[in-house]
Amino acid sequence: MAAQALYLKYRPQTFDQVVGQEPITRTLRNALRQERIRHAYLFSGPRGTGKTTMARLLAKAVNCLAPIDERPCNACALCRAINEGRLLDLIEIDAASNRGIDEIRDIREKVGFRPNEGRRKIYVLDEAHMLTDQAFNALLKTLEEPPPHVIFILVTTDPHKIPATITSRCQRFDFRRIPLQAIIERLAYLADQEGLTVEPQALELIAHHSTGALRDAISLLDQLTSYGDEITLAQVQMVLGTVASEAAGKLVACLVEGDVAGGLDLINRAVGDGADPRQFGREVVEYLRGLLLIREGAGTRLLHTTADQAEEMESLAKQIPLERLTGAIRLFNAGTVDLRRGFQSIPQLPLEMALVEALLNSEVQPPLGPGEVKAQPAHGAQPTQGAQATQGAQATQGARAEQGEPTKPAALEKQEGQAEPATAGAPRRVAEQRGPAPGPRSTPAGTEPAATSGAISLAQVNRSWEQILQAVRRRNPIAEGALRSGCEAVEVRGEEIVVTFPYPFLRDKLGDPQRRMEIQEALSEVMGGRCRIKLVLASEYTPQKTAGPQPAASSPPEPERDGPEMDDQEMAELQRWVDQVGGQVVEE
Template structure:
């Protein structure tokens, strides 16, 4: 296996953990060796590997700048397992008091061949309370020839009395680019070809664990020695995920029938409903990251083609819908593990997502309220006898009066059509339902602009977004080039398309409206009713 074949044998070979390796090498060079170490971090980040390197380094007969030489009899004996002074214990299966008592008795014997007797206790958090108590005294005052190295993925489960007696080192998740570089090196040594994008995809799938990345690469080599992004997708099961996009589209459109048809087709093809629920939750998480981050590509472990589809889908889906879907998927997964028919539970979740009216949760209610606010009908303007004379700026199209110089120059080429264009844009304008979401993004760009546009309404007409500014300050922001660019970027992030900007001019009422009594009198005379006038 690649992860065993390419396990680092020196601190300098360890990838992505300089905060650990540099400190340990300095301690070894200076001879300041602690009696107890605690290595903590997520899986596959090098805890056990560094523990074995440290065990060799403290006993090496010819250390080289803090690293074991790898050539002396001690180093070779540790590698082949013939040195009995290096003891590795799995606390998951040896977690009782008797096991620790045996260890304490052995610790008093001097090493047979090495300088130090080293105990590497892996997954130490699995020890029982009694076992921790039995280890405590020995850990506090161990014999001079004994070194303990404890490794764990759940440091919060270790008693504080143990933590205080150890020198702690935290292992971080390895950055994707460093994993990709290491994978490229391994592929070259294995006489194989690894595409850079494929290496990055493996690194994202590994989620910061070098061991997992090497395992995935090993599986890819089983398919082909020329590893491309497509090979990685097929190996990791990332192909055939169109159903996730289809289900998300059905939820956005509120089409519960289409969603249930997709679920039925997947169920008949032996798709596990719990696994489908996890995939849907992960898919909506990806949409959430795309929606809220400037660049989510480095985080999402999906092929480039699928990322493009997810990005298009995310930009056209309101954020409340995405967040509600994530909450619903998480709750559905919990219900599945508590028992019941998994297919029925998942189908109920799909219906609730497609029809928020059937969901009584707070998230669903907020989603419905926002939909009502965005879709509220506007009061029709009153009919007037004569229109107020238009100013020169009002006769120009919105793109000409309030937009960029380039747009003004283009519209100036057709002055005769200016008034007609403006009227046509105003006539065809429809309220932009996503405007509240766009405002939230504008606030992140400029809190002052977000506050100025609070209470505003936007309308979409062709390639223009017309903004009904609530005050003069908002109009001032609308004229500033940098603020206009922020607004256009926010619109593009939500709608997925660039639009020109302009003000929305509401039709104004005629100040000289006819007296209502006079209107009634004229109507009566027309019907032959005598009207007495004083």
């Protein structure tokens, strides 16, 4: 309410005070001067851009008693009555809560009566797009033959939801978002009037954050005055921190839905709006942890959440497959740690990677079946609960359905107690995640034993690829995620395994000496001999030996590899993202 006060206090009282809508004020003033006011207007545009304010200005101007060029004067009886909200001839209706035909019939009945005090009766229909079809029909009849003393102003953020029969009878004005500089100037003016000292960067961040909605900007400034008369950038960031936590919830929703593009957009907007990427990363981890607690039966009582948030979290917790959840926690946590080292040029990159990897990873993984259920008792959770959760997870994942065929039936079978791996990787994967590195012994029966001596073949590497990735994961989840982003073993040269990667930015993720060593250790562990890794950008790779039956294409039939499978759209998204971001990462 204090927040509202400043906004109301500085609500423009004349056309000159309106910020950032010059073409509209000019047109309306001309019409007033020429006494060519229409009977119906449509004011459309984003929230907080001055539509309702303009409607009130118009209502004042057409009724004002001052000479025509001075309207609205804000001094005459009618202007004052409107400013004080007591002119009976200005009827403001919130169409969102009065959207039915009865309300419009009521208008139609009264519309014929002459104005009480003023020259014109003005009906302002706020949120006009919310009217029902019947109400629109009733309104249409009035608009077709409006009494001469009546003006309708339809105000909406969603003009396309208003029937063309209506809009064609209105003069339409599209309110634009208010330019950043205009908002900054207006805020500076208000601050000055209010005796506030505001750091220029603070003003800028407030303005930036409001994305063209002046009302939001003023409300935020107002909120900040609770800190005192001096407003700093740090304070603004702190207040907006709450925004970061909201954004975290939305990002997790994207994770649940597998919406890569939406998630990337969110990260970029949050960071663009001034959220500190590390803070944002921590919020995401914290939020995901909340889901984990809920899933494991701790409920929301351990979390500091509002009732709304708790409800949202409970719903998300039911939808997210456990494996995606734990994977995302690991990745975002690692990404947040990575942020400490600083990515100066693209601070949000580790978060973007975490998102993409979390989705790619769980994309290729079967919807956690049996391994999950089996692994749970070791950690004291009730198996039944796990099984239920698992079913939920399957439903979600099933809906997403790309590589669907084998996983779902296999997993269901499993639940009835049959032991039959859905894919070679599944049970082991989960067990490994949960336990402290069980090592090679966890190799399930039926998996090709790794080479114990002598030369390693490419086919062996490929057959053990999933195992290798798991071994890498135990050492470094980021490296594993990167390897899953389309990397392929393509050639074996003695103890050197050549792996191609599709995107230049992966070079950093994989080539870092520490990670490289970890990958090599994992390779050696699984393949049972000393291995080195050679990383080659896929587009630069040429097989060493010409000919030979060795290159990947002609390898003996391999079992379907668990590589990341993306459909074309996902691939295009990733590619677009790589185009935006990737080139800057690698200095070449």
